[in-house]
């Protein structure tokens with residue numbers, strides 16, 4: 457029983473086989489998936505998917521790439537969607553200093569969406585690319601009210617990971633831990649406390665080896681778990697069980 461903590465099954469790359477793929481997941485050992493929104497539209501689609509399939513849960517939020525035109529009206533729509541009982545988190549939100557949106561707006565809407573999560577008592581799913589220091593500063597400034605969350609597809613160093621762990625956050629690893637040149641994710645996989653470790657695919661992106669460059673899907677989260685088991689010298693079954701229990705705990709899922 458594997459839990460993929462982060463996927464985008466509403467992506468058009470799944471349009472031809474989405475239903476078949478989702479129905480086939482339990483047969484491949486994947487019982488649960490959190491489908492994560494990046495825009496208002498994909499957040500809505502995430503909630504719709506969660507309503508259709510028992511093992512799918514949703515996160516709703518606006519990705520830092522998408523905040524250039526964001527308004528308070530959009531924030532209200534996210535809040536409406538979050539009222540659905542299968543919405544497990546606000547996400548994905550954060551900072552991405554590849555700068556598809558102005559940094560000032562990224563910081564503003566990251567902050568606002570964290571505040572929303574605090575009001576709704578939901579955890580947050582954090583997207584962070586080349587913005588570790590600013591993400592950390594913003595999270596620290598809210599640490600008294602934040603319910604906790606996940607550093608998704610964590611790509612930073614183990615040193616930096618400790619700061620997020622100190623704030624009570626979980627660390628989620630994906631396909632990059634299997635890449636040939638992976639150094640930082642392997643270091644993190646080796647050291648992160650077992651009760652704070654999550655796994656994910658970020659499907660359709662970041663497929664693990666040997667599917668690197670192809671379309672990723674939640675069934676391939678098994679390869680991430682296998683790699684982490686190998687790195688830590690542990691049984692695959694134990695990694696599967698522990699990461700699944702951790703994901704349910706942070707998202708408050710009890711089935």
Ligand SMILES: [Zn+2]
Pocket residue numbers: 548583584608609
């Ligand atoms: Zn992301």
Ligand SMILES: [Zn+2]
Pocket residue numbers: 462464492548658
């Ligand atoms: Zn994502």
